[in-house]
Amino acid sequence: xxxxxxxxxxxxxxxxLERIGDRSDDDPVLDxxxxxxxxxxxxxxxxxxxxxRRAEPDAEQSKWMNLRQMANLFITDEVQGxxxxxxxxxxxxxxEGYVRLTVAGDFDPGWATVHCAxxxxxxxxxxxxxxxxxxEYMLISDIDDTMIETGxxxxxxxxxxxxxxxxxxxxxxxxAIALVESMTDGTRHPIFYVSSSPWNLHDFLEDLFxxxxxxxxxxxxxxxxITEEGVGASHGTHKGRAIDAILAANPDLDGYLMxxxxxxxxxxxxxxxxxxxxxxxxxxxxxxxxxxxxDDANAIAEIEAEGVPCFHGPDFTGARRHxxxx
Numbered sequence: 001x002x003x004x005x006x007x008x009x010x011x012x013x014x015x016x017l018e019r020i021g022d023r024s025d026d027d028p029v030l031d032x033x034x035x036x037x038x039x040x041x042x043x044x045x046x047x048x049x050x051x052x053r054r055a056e057p058d059a060e061q062s063k064w065m066n067l068r069q070m071a072n073l074f075i076t077d078e079v080q081g082x083x084x085x086x087x088x089x090x091x092x093x094x095x096e097g098y099v100r101l102t103v104a105g106d107f108d109p110g111w112a113t114v115h116c117a118x119x120x121x122x123x124x125x126x127x128x129x130x131x132x133x134x135x136e137y138m139l140i141s142d143i144d145d146t147m148i149e150t151g152x153x154x155x156x157x158x159x160x161x162x163x164x165x166x167x168x169x170x171x172x173x174x175x176a177i178a179l180v181e182s183m184t185d186g187t188r189h190p191i192f193y194v195s196s197s198p199w200n201l202h203d204f205l206e207d208l209f210x211x212x213x214x215x216x217x218x219x220x221x222x223x224x225x226i227t228e229e230g231v232g233a234s235h236g237t238h239k240g241r242a243i244d245a246i247l248a249a250n251p252d253l254d255g256y257l258m259x260x261x262x263x264x265x266x267x268x269x270x271x272x273x274x275x276x277x278x279x280x281x282x283x284x285x286x287x288x289x290x291x292x293x294x295d296d297a298n299a300i301a302e303i304e305a306e307g308v309p310c311f312h313g314p315d316f317t318g319a320r321r322h323x324x325x326x
Contacts, residue, residue, distance in 0.1 A: 028079040030099075030118055033202050035128030036192070036218040038249040041104040042112055042128040044086065047199065048093040050077035086116025086126065096223055098199075109133065110187050111216075129218050131190045131250065137281060139183055139217075140246055141258035142239075142265055143195040143205065145288045147176045147214055172212035175315040176258070179284070180215050182320065183256065190250075191217035194242040196263070198224045220245065239265070243272045247279055254279050256323070260286040261312065266299035273306050282323035285312040 028048050035044040078097030083090060087103035103114055109132040115123035131138070144150035149171050184191050197205070199221045209216060220242035247255060257272065257280060259265030266285055273280045283303055285296075292300065292312065303310040311322035320326050 027121065028082055028118060030084060030116065030121070030124045031203070032116070032124055032126045033199070034206075034216070034218040035126060036190075036246075036249055037107065037112075037128060037130045038102070039251065041089075041102045042087070042107060042114060042130070043249070044089075044091075044101045044103060044114060044116060044126045044128060046084070046099050046116070046124075046126065047097045048079045048082040048084070048099055048118070049097055050079060082118055084116055084118055086123070087114040098223070129190050129192075129216075131253065132188045135189050135253060137189055138246070138250055138253045138255050139180060139189065139191040139258060140243055140255050141176075141180065141191060141193055141217075142260060142263070143193050143197060143219075145260040145262050146173075146258055146265075146286055147180075147193070148172045148208065148212070172209075172214050173286070173315070175317055176286075177212070177214055179258070179316040179319055184215055190253075191215055192246045193217050193219045194239050194246070195219065196222050196238055198222055200224070239268045240271060240275075243268075244275065247276055254281045256281050257283045258285075258316070259283075260288050261292045261296045262288045264295065264299075266292070266296040266303070266310075266312075269310075270299040270303050270306075273303055273308050277306075280308050282319075283308060283310040284316055284319040284322075285310065286316060287312060287314050290314075 029051055031047045031049055031052060033045040033047070035042055037043070078093075078095070080093055080095050080097065082093040082099070084093065084099045084101065085091075086101060087105070089101040089103045091099040091101040093099040101116065107128075107130045109130050112128050112130050114126050114128070116126050117123040141147060180191055183189060193205075202219060202221060205219065206216075208214070222238045243255075243257070257265075257269045259269060266283075269280075269283050269285075273283075285292075285300070300310050300312060309323050311319040
């Protein structure tokens with residue numbers, strides 16, 4: 001009884017936010033996300049919205065202004081049924097405005113660019129990561145408390161940090177950047193980011209990564225639309241599906257997983273190790289709070305029992321050594 005009532009209330013809130021933001025009669029706009037390569041071609045992803053609400057960050061502005069600008073990112077007006085064309089492929093936006101195109105062809109390693117457009121509008125550049133032919137593995141990393149300081153293990157701290165910071169005030173973990181840079185070897189080995197953060201934060205995270213020098217990679221974020229299951233997929237379900245999709249897109253590459261113990265990544269990664277035997281070479285987990293809980297400790301032991309080295313500690317110093325790479 002409580003779940004239907006909660007879903008009904010969530011839908012009312014979502015509808016109200018959409019009405020608040022629906023203040024433009026302009027043509028819909030195309031918001032591109034970072035894509036990736038598969039054996040079938042480049043997967044380009046984006047969203048069709050009535051308009052974009054973004055502002056250039058200012059390191060001197062108040063937390064209140066940061067809060068207002070961040071809230072604007074969540075008042076999105078999605079447009080369904082809009083055709084998007086590019087690279088010889090066509091996509092149609094769904095009920096939440098998301099659109100996906102698969103572009104066939106041979107593309108040089110690095111970042112490929114394909115221009116896509118809503119018919120009658122100016123093209124928009126979409127970028128997709130193409131692994132180098134000599135790549136031996138890939139990285140799959142969480143974002144909050146893994147790459148950037150968030151406090152995701154505490155809901156109150158997580159929300160405060162997320163909504164009152166900007167791309168100029170949020171900070172990345174130097175040890176995480178160092179590990180990723182050493183593992184990716186420039187553009188040779190690709191990195192993918194898997195996070196429960198919503199797609200509304202894609203552009204914000206891109207700006208933050210650029211400002212902090214975090215290596216760029218396609219992001220697999222979460223849709224917060226209201227479904228019969230609740231508000232989007234659960235944390236573990238979303239991350240597990242994203243890891244599955246990344247491994248399927250790169251059948252010739254094994255993966256290293258990076259995460260933290262604050263959001264049960266150990267359990268998500270243990271399950272991924274079991275679903276994909278032989279595909280995961282190593283796991284590294286930051287401990288944002290001292291020690292790990294019993295569930296995480298058990299999952300770490302089970303990962304190791306599968307023959308996959310699992311490093312965990314307050315930072316990622318020593319992860320490469322634990323993985324047998326030094």
